[in-house]
Amino acid sequence: MDPRRNPYSPGAGSPPPELAGRDELIERAAIALDRIRTGRAARSLILYGLRGVGKTVLLNRIAQDAEARGIATVRIEAPEQRSLPALLAPPLRTALIKLSRIEAAKSGAHRAMRALASFASVLKVKYHDIEIGLDVKPEKGLADSGDLDTDLSQLLAAAGEAARERRTALVLFIDELQYVPEEQLAALIMALHSANQAQLPITMVAAGLPQVLGQAGRAKSYAERLFEFVSIDQLDRNAAKSALSVPARKEHVAFEDSAIKTILDQTNCYPYFLQEWGKHSWNVAKASPITATDAKRATSEALDELDTSFFRVRFDRLTPTEKRYMRAMAALGPGPHRSGDIADQLGKKVTSVAPIRNGLIAKGMLYSPAHGDTAFTVPLFDGFMKRIMPEG
Numbered sequence: 001m002d003p004r005r006n007p008y009s010p011g012a013g014s015p016p017p018e019l020a021g022r023d024e025l026i027e028r029a030a031i032a033l034d035r036i037r038t039g040r041a042a043r044s045l046i047l048y049g050l051r052g053v054g055k056t057v058l059l060n061r062i063a064q065d066a067e068a069r070g071i072a073t074v075r076i077e078a079p080e081q082r083s084l085p086a087l088l089a090p091p092l093r094t095a096l097i098k099l100s101r102i103e104a105a106k107s108g109a110h111r112a113m114r115a116l117a118s119f120a121s122v123l124k125v126k127y128h129d130i131e132i133g134l135d136v137k138p139e140k141g142l143a144d145s146g147d148l149d150t151d152l153s154q155l156l157a158a159a160g161e162a163a164r165e166r167r168t169a170l171v172l173f174i175d176e177l178q179y180v181p182e183e184q185l186a187a188l189i190m191a192l193h194s195a196n197q198a199q200l201p202i203t204m205v206a207a208g209l210p211q212v213l214g215q216a217g218r219a220k221s222y223a224e225r226l227f228e229f230v231s232i233d234q235l236d237r238n239a240a241k242s243a244l245s246v247p248a249r250k251e252h253v254a255f256e257d258s259a260i261k262t263i264l265d266q267t268n269c270y271p272y273f274l275q276e277w278g279k280h281s282w283n284v285a286k287a288s289p290i291t292a293t294d295a296k297r298a299t300s301e302a303l304d305e306l307d308t309s310f311f312r313v314r315f316d317r318l319t320p321t322e323k324r325y326m327r328a329m330a331a332l333g334p335g336p337h338r339s340g341d342i343a344d345q346l347g348k349k350v351t352s353v354a355p356i357r358n359g360l361i362a363k364g365m366l367y368s369p370a371h372g373d374t375a376f377t378v379p380l381f382d383g384f385m386k387r388i389m390p391e392g
């Protein structure tokens, strides 16, 4: 059918034509943020899950809805190897400028801006990657000790006060939270915790790979009191069906039930894969309805495409030793696997392969769902490893 009218949108962070199965969570987040805005107790959300389950689009949707309700937002995506202060300072400055446009909020927002000026100029010594132009003078004694824990607390308190004056909340939206170095994450959680105790309307909504659970827990044991950790996973079969059929229906195209069944079975209802299969099914089908035969052809096209993109970019980041480790895991099936079994498969001792495993966790390729267990962070990666390294 006409590829110009193809509604599906596979891609990192691409908003889906139908954000299926997440209404309850979107509402829960909205309630928490609105409560925090009025100084009431609520736990904000940290979304965690595998690659391609829809964390980013959900986070963006929660942020957009919050903005539409007048909440001030600071949006950050943490790449590997950038410091949190460097990532935080520029968008926080933009948010404070917006808050300061409202006359009544001027003093608080300006004070927060001076706190930010101190914060950035002092921490530049430690975090060389801070780049920010500031047109206000730092305030002496405010967020300028050079110690991240203290300065971040004072900065976020000042920003929280600015938001309160404006009768709104300031919310940090942080994606890929697992890449924030642990001591900086600890400082952030501590700063939010003290702001929370002062009932200031400032919080964070974050998303990341499953390893954020452990990282946040280790960072500060009271993270659990500030945040609800929500697992984002495959869609249930009904939601997955909507993700496929609703966008098609808007274009007056239907799926046969058997086509839907084929796609749900092949994709395991993982959102990213649903978009890929939807796109290819549409493109191979001659006319509505899309049949099981179309869905089967789409399977081979979708896998070809994933193998040269989604899976491939991740594979290319691996060293030869890491590839062998991942291939040994794949031989054992989708997982999770006991670390001992993977070592056996490689014919090595657990202790001798532990550094490889740790490196793969740091790269975000693997995570440990339970002590001694190891799993892929990318769904269906075991099948890909077998296709790309058939010899093992």
Ligand SMILES: Nc1ncnc2c1ncn2[C@@H]1O[C@H](COP(=O)(O)OP(=O)(O)OP(=O)(O)O)[C@@H](O)[C@H]1O
Pocket: 009, 010, 011, 012, 013, 014, 015, 016, 017, 018, 019, 020, 021, 022, 049, 050, 051, 052, 053, 054, 055, 056, 057, 058, 243, 271, 272, 273, 274, 275
């Ligand atoms: N609820 C949903 N219904 C339908 N499609 C969805 C849904 N959530 C996400 N998608 C689609 O899945 C794909 C991946 O979404 P997204 O980039 O948000 O995943 P992610 O969890 O952030 O992945 P990563 O860990 O790689 O960053 C996108 O193409 C998006 O359109």
Ligand SMILES: [Mg+2]
Pocket: 012, 013, 055, 056, 057, 175
């Ligand atoms: Mg993402």
